[in-house]
Each structure stands twice: as C-alpha cells, then as structure tokens.
Amino acid sequence: MSETKIFVMTHKKFPEPDDPIYLPLQVGAAENGRLGYLSDDTGDNISAENHLWGELTGMYWIWKNYDGPEKYIGINHYRRYFINEKHEFLGECEIERIMGEYDMIASKTNEGEQTYYEAYAEAHNAHDLGEVGRSLERLYPEYSEAFKAAISSHRGYAANLMITTREQYNAYCEWLFAILSDANKSIDVSGYDLYHARVLGFLSEGMLLVWALHHHLRVFEAEIGYTDEKAETKELKLAIGKMIKDGLFDEAEKLFNEIMTVRPDIGLRLSDIRQEIPVIQQILYIGNQERIRGIAGIYEESHDLNQLIALYGDYYRALQRIGEAGEDNAKGACVEADLEWLRMHHFTAITLEVMLHYDMCSKYGTKPLNESAVRARTSHITGM
Numbered sequence: 001m002s003e004t005k006i007f008v009m010t011h012k013k014f015p016e017p018d019d020p021i022y023l024p025l026q027v028g029a030a031e032n033g034r035l036g037y038l039s040d041d042t043g044d045n046i047s048a049e050n051h052l053w054g055e056l057t058g059m060y061w062i063w064k065n066y067d068g069p070e071k072y073i074g075i076n077h078y079r080r081y082f083i084n085e086k087h088e089f090l091g092e093c094e095i096e097r098i099m100g101e102y103d104m105i106a107s108k109t110n111e112g113e114q115t116y117y118e119a120y121a122e123a124h125n126a127h128d129l130g131e132v133g134r135s136l137e138r139l140y141p142e143y144s145e146a147f148k149a150a151i152s153s154h155r156g157y158a159a160n161l162m163i164t165t166r167e168q169y170n171a172y173c174e175w176l177f178a179i180l181s182d183a184n185k186s187i188d189v190s191g192y193d194l195y196h197a198r199v200l201g202f203l204s205e206g207m208l209l210v211w212a213l214h215h216h217l218r219v220f221e222a223e224i225g226y227t228d229e230k231a232e233t234k235e236l237k238l239a240i241g242k243m244i245k246d247g248l249f250d251e252a253e254k255l256f257n258e259i260m261t262v263r264p265d266i267g268l269r270l271s272d273i274r275q276e277i278p279v280i281q282q283i284l285y286i287g288n289q290e291r292i293r294g295i296a297g298i299y300e301e302s303h304d305l306n307q308l309i310a311l312y313g314d315y316y317r318a319l320q321r322i323g324e325a326g327e328d329n330a331k332g333a334c335v336e337a338d339l340e341w342l343r344m345h346h347f348t349a350i351t352l353e354v355m356l357h358y359d360m361c362s363k364y365g366t367k368p369l370n371e372s373a374v375r376a377r378t379s380h381i382t383g384m
Contacts (some may be wrong), residue, residue: 003053004092005070007062009055010037010078012231021092022076027058052189055160056180058294063173072162080270082161082209083225090222093351095163099219105163106208108221116206117151123264124202128187132203133202136210137184140175146214148204157208160201160383161224172211180204193262230271232263240280240304249291249299253284263383275363276309283308289350297348311350316355316364318342322377323370335377342381349382 006026008017013035016024028050029039041047042063050057059075066073070094074081082090082105089103090098098105100283112119120129129151136147165173180200189197196202212219236259243252259280260267267277283298283305290297302308318338325335352374359368 002092002094004073004074005066006070006074006076006095007058008076008078008081009058010035011050012078014078014345015227017081017089019089019091022089023079025058025061027055027219027220035312051194051197052184053180054198054204056177056201056204059160059173059229060177063170063177063255063282071166072096073165073169075103075160077159077161077248079226079227079228080161081227082163082222084222087225089164089212089225091228099163099165101218102220103164103168103215103217104212105220105222106157106212107159107161107224109157111281113154114330115152115154116156116209120202124196124199125192128183128199128203129206131183131186132179132207134186135179139178139182143210143214144180146210149213150209153209155209156206157212157219158205158224160204160208162208166207172208175211176204176207179207184380187227195263195265226270226273229273230266231280233266233277236254236266237276237280237305243304244287244308245301245303246301247303249284249287256281269341278358278360279309279312280305282358286348286351286354290348293350295348295350297346298351300346313364315342315345315347315351316360319352319355319369319374319378320364320366323373323378327374339377342378347378347381350383352378 002021004021005020008022009027010024011026011028011032014024016022021322024037026037026039027033028047030041030045030047034041040049040050040058042065044051044064046057046063047061053060053079054074062073072238074095084090084094086118095105103118106296114122116127117129120126124360133147135153136143162169180203183203184200187199189199192199230355236256240252240256243249265271269275270381287299290299298311301311318341321338322335356369356371356374361368
C-alpha cells in the first residue's frame with residue numbers, strides 16, 4: 001500500500017499524472033461548479049471562499065476531511081510539480097527515501113535582491129502582511145522571531161508546495177488557518193480586484209518558511225517543473241497576437257500595460273515559462289514608436305506575434321555575435337553576414353536602443369550586449 005498521497009490543486013481540467021500517488025483536487029468547486037475530480041466543497045470546507053484563499057481551500061479540505069491511510073501528504077499544482085535531476089515528477093520511492101532523511105520537501109529557494117517584505121509590499125498591500133504579524137503575535141507569540149527572520153529574508157518557499165508527514169501537515173494547517181482567519185478580520189479587500197482579493201492565499205506563501213525556521217526543520221529543497229503556462233498568461237498572449245494581426249499595435253500596447261498593471265504575476269517566470277512577456281512588451285513598444293515616426297520596421301516583417309518573437313530573438317543573437325567580435329570586427333565575414341541580414345530585415349535605431357536598454361541575458365543565455373561594439377558596427381544601418 002502506498003504511503004504517499006500528493007494532491008494536485010486545480011481549478012481547470014488538465015492532463016493528469018500517470019502515477020497513482022498524484023490525485024487531482026478541484027479547489028473553489030462551490031463557486032465554479034465541479035469538473036469531475038475530487039472537490040473541496042464537501043464536509044467541513046471553505047470552498048465558497050476560494051476567491052480569498054486560493055489553493056488553501058483545498059489544503060483546508062484535506063486537513064479536515066481526508067482520512068486516507070497515507071503517511072505522507074503533499075501539495076502540488078496542476079502545472080507545477082516537484083521534479084528530480086532527470087526532470088521527472090518525484091515518485092513514491094524517491095519521496096519516501098527523501099522523507100527518511102528530512103522533515104519536509106519544499107521548493108528550492110532563490111536568493112532575490114528584495115526581502116520577502118519588500119517583494120510583498122511591491123506586489124500587494126503591506127498592511128495585510130502586518131496584520132498577519134499581529135495575529136501571530138497574539139496567537140503564537142513564540143513564533144515572532146521566526147516571522148521577523150522570514151520576512152526580512154531574501155528567500156522563501158513558493159506557492160505552498162510541500163510534502164511532509166500527515167502529523168506535521170495537520171499541525172501546520174491548524175497553526176496557519178488560525179493565524180490567517182484571525183488576520184482576515186482586519187483585512188479589507190473591498191477595493192481589491194479579483195487577483196489581489198486572493199490575499200489570504202498570497203499571505204500564506206511566506207508562512208511555510210516561518211514554520212520551518214521555528215521548528216528547525218530539515219527541508220529538502222526540490223526543483224519545480226512547469227508543465228504549462230498560466231492560463232491568464234496564455235490568454236494575454238492570444239489577445240495581443242490577434243490585435244497585432246489586425247494592425248492594432250497601439251491598442252495592443254495599451255491592453256498589455258493595463259493587464260500587467262493589475263496582474264503582474266502574468267510575467268513571472270513560473271507563469272511565463274518561455275519568458276516571452278518581456279519580449280512582447282518590447283515588440284509592442286518598438287512597433288508603436290516606428291509607427292508614430294513613420295519608420296518601416298518590425299511590423300513590415302510579420303503580422304504574426306510568434307514570428308515577431310522569433311525575429312526579436314534573431315535580432316538579439318545577431319547583436320550578440322557582432323558585440324563578441326569587438327569594435328575591430330575581428331571575425332570579419334561572420335559579422336558582415338549578420339550586418340547584411342539586419343539591413344535586409346528592417347532593423348532600426350529604435351530596435352537597437354530597446355535591445356541595448358533591456359538586459360535579456362536570462363532568456364538568451366549570455367552576458368549583456370557589448371554596447372560600444374554594437375553601436376560602432378551597426379551605425380551605418382541605424383544612422384546613429
């Protein structure tokens with residue numbers, strides 16, 4: 001008999017893992033109707049409050065209702081899973097081997113430039129995080145030092161993903177929901193949009209580190225594998241693609257900026273797996289600036305967003321090669337071929353300035369463009 005059950009939180013139909021330890025659990029079923037999976041709207045549940053709690057309505061349901069025999073309980077998402085070095089979902093034997101040495105499996109932490117508090121305050125309302133701290137102080141004052149350490153830390157565990165023992169899972173949920181329920185009494189979401197109204201779900205993400213620090217847990221940090229982009233990310237790309245096809249560059253840029261203002265999560269690495277959102281932003285800006293100035297540019301090349309994204313990458317890689325050759329054009333023929341290609345594909349001064357301004361190393365895998373060499377070698381094309 002299996003000792004492990006990984007609940008896969010979802011709000012939509014998705015390709016289910018073949019491994020039987022993974023069990024889909026629909027969250028927010030009371031608000032949206034059932035999909036045919038196990039759902040969070042039976043027994044003791046908070047399914048109807050999914051708009052506030054996000055995937056935590058599923059975590060609550062497991063805590064209060066699931067009575068299976070498994071020793072280990074896990075939380076993954078329909079497009080985010082723990083993976084091993086072979087980029088495979090963690091299997092039962094692997095999980096049980098890890099849990100024989102560790103107290104919990106959580107996501108690998110990434111050291112960011114901002115502290116958790118700074119990052120939360122930038123994306124959400126810092127007042128709400130303060131309310132969580134005050135609730136924790138009232139209910140569990142012994143955790144105060146761990147809370148302060150966690151929110152001042154430059155790391156954290158993502159998206160409530162975890163695998164741990166049944167006992168620890170239940171204890172964590174009892175602690176977490178007590179704190180968040182108390183804080184919720186002082187949090188006003190009436191002025192929030194639908195995204196930011198999921199405030200309790202957002203606030204919960206920092207609490208797993210608080211718990212781990214206070215209990216001195218041995219945490220195995222696993223990589224997260226992504227099977228698909230966020231639905232809202234895909235929807236935005238489709239909408240922008242249609243507007244570009246129709247020649248509505250100005251309207252597309254306005255829509256893009258409006259959506260990204262209220263849904264900055266759409267552009268996060270875990271949502272935008274192919275890292276195309278920054279490229280789309282630059283394509284829209286370039287296209288509009290060229291249109292305003294009456295310059296034949298990127299839109300002359302294609303009216304298809306995917307082709308424009310590919311073209312942007314080709315532009316960037318050509319500039320990388322030109323920059324690597326240096327100002328003395330040491331690689332001669334290769335550089336001349338790139339320059340001729342740029343000349344034939346409506347490469348403009350506007351495109352050049354945008355590409356020199358934005359560091360795209362994370363997407364194209366190299367050091368920043370050699371600005372002086374690129375400018376020197378492309379001046380006869382751009383007129384700059």
